Amino acid sequence: MDGTDTDKDQTVYTPEHLSQLDYQRDLGDPGEFPYTRGVYPNMYRGKLWTMRQFSGYGSAEETNHRCKFLLEQGQTGLSIAFDLPTLMGIDSDDPLSEGEVGKCGVAIDSLEDMEILFEGIRLDQVTTSMTVNAPAAILLAMYVAVADKQGADRAKIRGTAQNDILKEFIAQKEWIYPPQPSMRLVVDSIEFCTKHLPAYNSISISGYHIREAGSTALQELAFTLRDGIEYVEACLEAGMDVDDFAPRLSFFFDSHNNFFEEIAKFRAARRLWAHVMRDRFGAKKEQSWMCRFHTHTSGYSLTAQQPANNVVRTTLQALAAVLGGTNSLHTSSRDEALALPTEEAAQIALRTQQILAHESGVPDTADPLGGSYFVETLTSQLEEGAWEYFDKIDAMGGMIKAIEKGFPQKEIQEASYRHQKAVERKEEIVVGVNEYLSDDTPLRIKTLHISPALREHQVQRLQTLREQRNHQAVKQTLSELKGAAQSDQNLMPFLIHCVKEYATLGEICDTLKEIFGAYQEPDF
Amino acid sequence: MPGQKIRVLIAKPGLDGHDRGAKVVARALRDSGMEVIYSGLRQTPEQIVQAALQEDVDAVGLSILSGAHMTLFSRVVGLLKENQAEDILVFGGGIIPDDDIPKLKEIGVDRIFQPNAHTSDIIDFLKETVHEERH
Numbered sequence: 001m002d003g004t005d006t007d008k009d010q011t012v013y014t015p016e017h018l019s020q021l022d023y024q025r026d027l028g029d030p031g032e033f034p035y036t037r038g039v040y041p042n043m044y045r046g047k048l049w050t051m052r053q054f055s056g057y058g059s060a061e062e063t064n065h066r067c068k069f070l071l072e073q074g075q076t077g078l079s080i081a082f083d084l085p086t087l088m089g090i091d092s093d094d095p096l097s098e099g100e101v102g103k104c105g106v107a108i109d110s111l112e113d114m115e116i117l118f119e120g121i122r123l124d125q126v127t128t129s130m131t132v133n134a135p136a137a138i139l140l141a142m143y144v145a146v147a148d149k150q151g152a153d154r155a156k157i158r159g160t161a162q163n164d165i166l167k168e169f170i171a172q173k174e175w176i177y178p179p180q181p182s183m184r185l186v187v188d189s190i191e192f193c194t195k196h197l198p199a200y201n202s203i204s205i206s207g208y209h210i211r212e213a214g215s216t217a218l219q220e221l222a223f224t225l226r227d228g229i230e231y232v233e234a235c236l237e238a239g240m241d242v243d244d245f246a247p248r249l250s251f252f253f254d255s256h257n258n259f260f261e262e263i264a265k266f267r268a269a270r271r272l273w274a275h276v277m278r279d280r281f282g283a284k285k286e287q288s289w290m291c292r293f294h295t296h297t298s299g300y301s302l303t304a305q306q307p308a309n310n311v312v313r314t315t316l317q318a319l320a321a322v323l324g325g326t327n328s329l330h331t332s333s334r335d336e337a338l339a340l341p342t343e344e345a346a347q348i349a350l351r352t353q354q355i356l357a358h359e360s361g362v363p364d365t366a367d368p369l370g371g372s373y374f375v376e377t378l379t380s381q382l383e384e385g386a387w388e389y390f391d392k393i394d395a396m397g398g399m400i401k402a403i404e405k406g407f408p409q410k411e412i413q414e415a416s417y418r419h420q421k422a423v424e425r426k427e428e429i430v431v432g433v434n435e436y437l438s439d440d441t442p443l444r445i446k447t448l449h450i451s452p453a454l455r456e457h458q459v460q461r462l463q464t465l466r467e468q469r470n471h472q473a474v475k476q477t478l479s480e481l482k483g484a485a486q487s488d489q490n491l492m493p494f495l496i497h498c499v500k501e502y503a504t505l506g507e508i509c510d511t512l513k514e515i516f517g518a519y520q521e522p523d524f
Numbered sequence: 525m526p527g528q529k530i531r532v533l534i535a536k537p538g539l540d541g542h543d544r545g546a547k548v549v550a551r552a553l554r555d556s557g558m559e560v561i562y563s564g565l566r567q568t569p570e571q572i573v574q575a576a577l578q579e580d581v582d583a584v585g586l587s588i589l590s591g592a593h594m595t596l597f598s599r600v601v602g603l604l605k606e607n608q609a610e611d612i613l614v615f616g617g618g619i620i621p622d623d624d625i626p627k628l629k630e631i632g633v634d635r636i637f638q639p640n641a642h643t644s645d646i647i648d649f650l651k652e653t654v655h656e657e658r659h
Contacts, residue, residue, distance in 0.1 A: 084539035084590050096568070099595030100539050173541025173565055213544050304639045413547055420548045424642050433640045521564065 013373035021376055026271070030325075030366040034274035036267050036379065037367035038325040039290045044363030050328035051353045052077040052129060052294065053346060058454055060116035063106040067121060069343070073350060077159075079129040079330065080117070081105030082139070087174045089135040089509030092458040101455035105131075109462045109506070111499045114142040115149070124152035128159035129204070129294070134176040136163035137189040138508050141495035144197070148500075160201035160250055160294075163189060166227040166399055167206050170408045171213035173521070176509060179400045181516035185491065186231060187238050192492035194245045201250040203231065204294065210408075211254035212300045214416020217265045218382055220254060222389035223399075223408050225272050229390070230399040232281055246277060247287035255317040255324075256298045262317070263369060264378035266324025269293065271379070272386055295321035296330040306432035310334035315352050322362055323369055329353055406524035465502055473501040478511050485515040530654050531581040535563035535572040537600065540590035545617055549585060552643035558650065569599035576604070576612055582654045583613035585646075593620055594627065601632040613653055617641065 021027070028034055031041030040046055053075055067078050082105040085097040091109050092101045101107050108114055123146060132139045140161050147157050165182040168175045175182065186203065193202035207224035215223065228249065235245050251269065255262050273291035277283040297317035302310040311334050318331050331349040333341030341349070357363055369375045396402045403409070422428040429435045481494040498508050534550045536543060543565060554560045561579050563572060576584050584604075586597055597616055604612055616628065617637040625636050635649055 088539050090539070096539065099592030100590055103591035104540070168541075173543060416544050417548055417551055420552070420643065424644060430640070
């Protein structure tokens with residue numbers, strides 16, 4: 001019952017609760033405004049959700065093998081995790097990278113690593129989700145460069161870069177530059193995608209990290225969509241037309257334990273976004289109104305104790321996501337509270353989705369809970385709560401201003417502390433943790449170890465690259481990038497030039513830092 | 525020195541930004557009457573040890589979820605020794621596999637709290653251990 005905002009006293013819901021609900025106005029058929037019931041008329045009968053398991057660890061070679069394995073197992077999209085030095089824009093041979101290389105994902109220092117990562121995988125034939133934020137524009141530049149080298153048509157490049165820096169300031173805290181220049185990089189990449197990668201989702205506006213940092217379901221919903229509003233405003237300010245970029249904005253939510261509240265959250269997200277885009281921004285295209293999203297079952301909800309139970313938790317969360325109409329789904333592996341998943345655990349997680357898709361019958365009906373007294377009431381309550389948060393944040397002058405004040409951060413800290421105390425007082429039960437403890441020997445889970453030799457190998461490759469590349473060209477492209485950063489030109493073409501000359505991620509990020517500065521979190 | 529408030533530095537070494545646990549622990553220790561300094565994110569072992577010495581703390585709590593704990597915890601413990609500050613307790617938390625716990629104890633980390641540990645366990649540990657050391 002993590003972070004429940006809804007009225008727990010009510011046991012039974014009746015038609016009276018829905019007396020204000022208007023079918024056409026508030027629900028609409030699936031595929032119709034405001035998309036409460038789903039973005040497509042036939043939902044999963046037309047196309048199942050994309051089963052997209054997050055993966056990536058160690059070297060580019062290892063991640064390449066894992067990706068090929070998952071594609072062979074029937075997975076339909078790739079999802080790449082990067083290690084922390086990559087996410088922070090630091091090269092593997094930097095002293096700050098010690099102990100971190102390849103730990104939480106794959107290490108990418110230059111285009112060379114990206115070429116190895118996608119060796120044998122045609123980028124015009126897969127969709128790839130790249131979980132990267134602060135240096136997203138640079139990783140996207142590398143992806144485009146690999147596709148160009150493969151001779152792929154840029155119009156056929158599909159996938160998503162997470163590219164959501166606001167939730168970094170709010171929750172995950174992997175930032176490089178201060179908010180304003182960070183927003184510029186996001187806007188530049190959205191503009192570039194709109195013109196050159198028309199099938200690519202330029203951003204995945206994420207609630208997952210907000211929730212995992214301890215927010216309630218309502219806060220996740222409200223802060224995520226308010227971040228979305230902030231990005232739309234920034235793109236409009238840069239002179240873009242809303243209907244040119246809005247269709248490629250996508251979202252990313254958590255699916256947590258409170259089953260019905262989660263379903264309601266997904267439905268409320270679609271209704272809210274449709275109204276925001278049509279009424280606040282005057283978007284005219286239907287695709288601009290649609291909130292399409294990926295869902296990741298909650299990593300936080302998994303327990304180190306009795307880890308087999310995590311398969312059950314994940315199944316319920318995945319079911320909530322499917323009943324909530326998710327467009328793609330990651331199911332967590334049972335060992336995630338302990339370390340990166342083993343191959344066996346990752347396979348069970350994927351099989352969970354396949355059982356839901358092919359055995360449960362759940363996908364046969366679009367929005368099967370539509371009209372439920374309870375679910376519709378919850379959906380409306382969450383929607384109202386989100387509008388209240390929007391008003392509050394608008395009154396502060398927008399999300400960046402709210403972040404500078406520490407508003408969303410403090411709200412989340414407060415909620416996470418309340419939850420921890422409730423668990424410790426057993427007001428909330430976590431099976432196997434504060435109740436129903438087991439005397440059995442805990443299931444030993446084989447955790448995945450990353451060899452310390454990996455960093456040596458990666459550093460070796462990077463140093464060879466530094467010796468062999470065209471130094472003059474690297475210097476030249478970096479200097480052009482610096483010049484562009486001082487002007488208001490779109491940085492993407494400059495980034496693509498840099499990566500094609502094998503300038504490293506660290507070099508590019510440091511060049512931009514000279515102009516943009518580095519972010520320091522204020523105390524609050 | 526019984527009666528004197530226990531002083532604790534909660535620090536986040538490494539590059540990960542997952543500060544949920546660190547902040548919950550800092551708040552719970554503060555609520556239990558301890559004086560708590562929170563380092564902020566991405567502190568090097570050198571910065572952490574310097575802060576521990578400057579603030580004259582009884583204990584340093586290290587939170588890390590990236591997997592770099594073996595490297596970074598041993599650097600912190602090593603630097604404390606170099607500065608003749610082995611009397612400062614070192615405890616840690618985060619995603620730390622069972623197999624690494626004995627190794628961390630061997631290098632001088634006093635206690636590891638794994639996911640789902642209670643804040644009261646950490647409070648009890650500090651109260652008991654710091655009290656003993658002061659006698």
